[in-house]
Amino acid sequence: MKGFAIAFLVLAATALLSAGQKEDAMVKDIHWLGHDTFKITGDKVIYTDPFKIKKKDRADIILITHEHYDHCSPEDVKKLQGPDTVIVTVADCAPRLTGNIKTVKPGDRINVMGMDIEAAPSYNTNKKFHPKEKGWVGFIFTAGGQRIYLAGDTDHIPEMKDIKCDIALLPVSGTYVMTADEAAHAALDIMPKAAIPMHYASIVGSADDAKQFKKALEGKIEVVILKEE
Numbered sequence: 363m364k365g366f367a368i369a370f371l372v373l374a375a376t377a378l379l380s381a382g383q384k385e386d387a388m389v390k391d392i393h394w395l396g397h398d399t400f401k402i403t404g405d406k407v408i409y410t411d412p413f414k415i416k417k418k419d420r421a422d423i424i425l426i427t428h429e430h431y432d433h434c435s436p437e438d439v440k441k442l443q444g445p446d447t448v449i450v451t452v453a454d455c456a457p458r459l460t461g462n463i464k465t466v467k468p469g470d471r472i473n474v475m476g477m478d479i480e481a482a483p484s485y486n487t488n489k490k491f492h493p494k495e496k497g498w499v500g501f502i503f504t505a506g507g508q509r510i511y512l513a514g515d516t517d518h519i520p521e522m523k524d525i526k527c528d529i530a531l532l533p534v535s536g537t538y539v540m541t542a543d544e545a546a547h548a549a550l551d552i553m554p555k556a557a558i559p560m561h562y563a564s565i566v567g568s569a570d571d572a573k574q575f576k577k578a579l580e581g582k583i584e585v586v587i588l589k590e591e
Contacts, residue, residue, distance in 0.1 A: 364410040365533060388529060388556050391506045394588035397432060397564040398515070400531065403491075410531075412438040420444045423474055426451035426459075427484060427514035434458060438584055439559055448474050452498055458591035467497045469548075479503045483521045484514030491538045492516065511552065515539050515561065518548040530554040534575045535567025538578075542571045546578035556584045563590070 393401040398411040406422040411433040421442040426434050426449065434455040443449075443461055450472070451463045464472060466481040473479070480502040485494035492498055492515050500514035502525065511527035517540050530552050533539035539561050540548060549557045557579065559572040569587075576585035 369589070388508060389558065389586050389588070390527070392510075392515075392531075392558065392588065393556070393591050394401070394560065395586030396400060396590050398427070398512075398531075398533070400512070400560070402505050403508070404504070406477060408503070408505060409442050410512050414438065415441045420449050423447070423477065423479075424449045424451075425479070425501045425512065426455050427500060427502075427512070428452060428453045428492065428496070429458070430515070433515070450474060450479055452496075454496070456540050466499060468499055477503055477505070481512075482525065483519060484513070484516040485519060486515075487517040489517070489538070511554070513548075518544045518551070518568055522548050524553045525552045527552065528555045531560050532557055532558045532575075534559040534571045535562040535565075536571070537566045542574035543578055545575050549575075549579055549583050554583065556586050557577070558586050558588055 391403045393399055399413050401411045402408040408423045409421045410425045411431050413435050418441045424439060432575040436458050439459060440494050444529045449459055449461060449463045450466060456463050456465050468481055468483040481499040482502055484498050485575055486492045502513045503510055508528040511525050511530045513532050515538060516575045530549060532545045532548060534542045534545045559575045562571045563569055572587045576587060579585050
């Protein structure tokens with residue numbers, strides 16, 4: 363009986379380790395640079411909402427969700443921009459930027475450098491910082507074989523039930539966006555294989571928001587809290 367119990371514990375530990383390794387492999391190409399800024403590597407180098415970029419780099423594609431200064435930051439974009447960089451953003455950001463700019467609105471789908479990009483709605487429902495009528499967006503795109511959803515600055519909105527993705531990047535800090543608990547309910551609507559919290563420990567929010575988000579989804583959805591790079 364004792365031998366059986368030990369064998370069971372070993373198998374359980376192995377299964378947990380395997381699951382952890384699987385989730386780590388899923389997100390290995392996703393690097394959190396703080397706030398809503400991610401660098402996603404693979405066939406293409408993708409940056410999202412570049413803000414407070416610490417060192418120059420070269421992006422193939424830059425995705426910008428809306429015009430607020432902590433998302434549409436021309437000086438940070440320039441640190442990443444090369445002659446072939448394509449910026450995908452909403453119309454009210456375009457006049458502040460230069461280069462190859464493609465504008466989108468919710469519901470649009472475009473192809474950039476062979477990568478399909480969908481623009482998803484992103485707006486507040488119980489606050490006025492990100493009105494729906496602005497037409498600001500989140501993005502859904504595929505990188506490294508994973509379908510990734512960048513929610514943008516949003517609350518838990520009905521359209522999330524139609525989002526299909528492997529990895530969801532969700533804001534969790536409250537004030538301007540979803541709280542950690544609201545983000546957990548949003549994740550349960552989306553049901554990704556993994557969720558990554560963002561929009562904390564910069565303008566508003568703290569690491570506790572990310573931890574609360576993870577705790578709320580324990581046993582339901584794998585939450586990966588990335589270390590800021």
